[in-house]
Amino acid sequence: MSDVIIGVRAERDYDVVIGRGLLGHLPQMLEGAQRVAIIHPGALVATAEVMRDDLADSGFDVTLLEVPEAEDAKTAEVAAFCWSVLGTAGFTRSDAVVGLGGGATTDLAGFVAATWLRGIRVVQVPTTLLGMVDAAVGGKTGINTDAGKNLVGSFWSPSGVLCDLTALESLPRNDLLAGMAEVVKVGFVRDTTILDDVRRAPDAATDPQADLLADLIRRAVQVKADVVSADFRETSATSGDGSIGREVLNYGHTFGHAVERRERYRWRHGAAVAVGMMYVAELAALGGRLSDADVDLHREVLGALGLPISYPGGHWDELAAAMAVDKKSRGSLLRFVVLNGVGNPGVWAGPDPAFLTGAYDAISS
Numbered sequence: 001m002s003d004v005i006i007g008v009r010a011e012r013d014y015d016v017v018i019g020r021g022l023l024g025h026l027p028q029m030l031e032g033a034q035r036v037a038i039i040h041p042g043a044l045v046a047t048a049e050v051m052r053d054d055l056a057d058s059g060f061d062v063t064l065l066e067v068p069e070a071e072d073a074k075t076a077e078v079a080a081f082c083w084s085v086l087g088t089a090g091f092t093r094s095d096a097v098v099g100l101g102g103g104a105t106t107d108l109a110g111f112v113a114a115t116w117l118r119g120i121r122v123v124q125v126p127t128t129l130l131g132m133v134d135a136a137v138g139g140k141t142g143i144n145t146d147a148g149k150n151l152v153g154s155f156w157s158p159s160g161v162l163c164d165l166t167a168l169e170s171l172p173r174n175d176l177l178a179g180m181a182e183v184v185k186v187g188f189v190r191d192t193t194i195l196d197d198v199r200r201a202p203d204a205a206t207d208p209q210a211d212l213l214a215d216l217i218r219r220a221v222q223v224k225a226d227v228v229s230a231d232f233r234e235t236s237a238t239s240g241d242g243s244i245g246r247e248v249l250n251y252g253h254t255f256g257h258a259v260e261r262r263e264r265y266r267w268r269h270g271a272a273v274a275v276g277m278m279y280v281a282e283l284a285a286l287g288g289r290l291s292d293a294d295v296d297l298h299r300e301v302l303g304a305l306g307l308p309i310s311y312p313g314g315h316w317d318e319l320a321a322a323m324a325v326d327k328k329s330r331g332s333l334l335r336f337v338v339l340n341g342v343g344n345p346g347v348w349a350g351p352d353p354a355f356l357t358g359a360y361d362a363i364s365s
């Protein structure tokens with residue numbers, strides 16, 4: 001596949017480039033910067049060093065900024081460490097950050113860039129499937145605090161996103177499959193051809209060297225770009241006019257976040273979202289919005305990817321309490337993105353408690 005470029009229109013426009021060996025795009029995306037900090041986890045130090053040498057050859061003054069792995073990077077302490085490195089190195093408004101890593105690293109890098117001098121450029125270089133199709137695209141940045149995950153952050157668009165597919169070749173299989181949950185999510189809410197392709201060829205759909213996976217990533221990013229371009233700040237969620245904008249990307253996330261919380265974040269995000277999609281499909285069916293055949297389609301597609309499609313019973317009170325504090329439940333009502341048929345999403349606020357427990361029974365029996 002030759003490089004694909006997808007434009008996003010937000011508070012500033014930027015491109016998401018999908019392809020192989022994309023480092024050559026970086027200097028142009030960083031043009032005008034003198035100093036560049038590459039924020040990366042220890043596991044990616046070799047890649048970060050190659051990037052540093054490449055950028056140094058192009059005349060940039062590069063600082064490598066190593067942060068803890070995965071969610072351990074998304075803390076106020078790590079952000080403060082990054083700010084102090086930028087301060088010591090004399091980063092100005094025209095300088096830039098590169099976020100190299102999975103979704104947690106790019107969330108942190110985006111947050112550091114958004115807050116340093118009230119906002120400097122960030123180029124995101126996601127190395128996981130989840131990062132490529134979701135976290136690194138769209139400009140949601142943030143860290144976790146004692147109050148919860150992602151409650152501190154900012155909308156801050158990157159100046160560019162480079163999705164280098166070669167990174168997926170060394171990604172652990174379970175991380176790849178978890179990332180597929182977000183691809184499938186896009187299939188259920190918007191581009192239903194994704195579902196057909198995953199169902200038809202689950203092996204090629206999860207083969208980092210296959211054209212099919214590259215094409216699924218392209219389609220998932222295209223949907224995310226369209227959604228973000230139309231509703232960058234997720235204002236539709238609070239407008240009360242019944243329209244659905246960026247919130248559509250939360251399909252499966254209300255129950256999914258509750259599972260993640262109950263599992264003390266030891267589950268991969270995508271695995272929890274897979275269960276969350278099963279739950280909300282059952283909920284929609286109980287509410288007369290979705291047919292049994294469409295619920296079965298959820299089971300079939302997620303099952304074909306080896307993602308979890310059930311959750312142990314007996315934990316309703318804990319899950320319900322976790323859903324109640326989830327930031328997606330706005331106001332006093334629990335709020336779900338539901339399907340009124342595949343590809344036709346809407347919001348259901350305050351479903352009858354009997355439906356809520358009925359859907360849990362359906363996925364736990």
Ligand code: GLY
Nearest residue numbers: 134138140246249
């Ligand atoms: N991951 C959901 C969003 O970007 O809005």
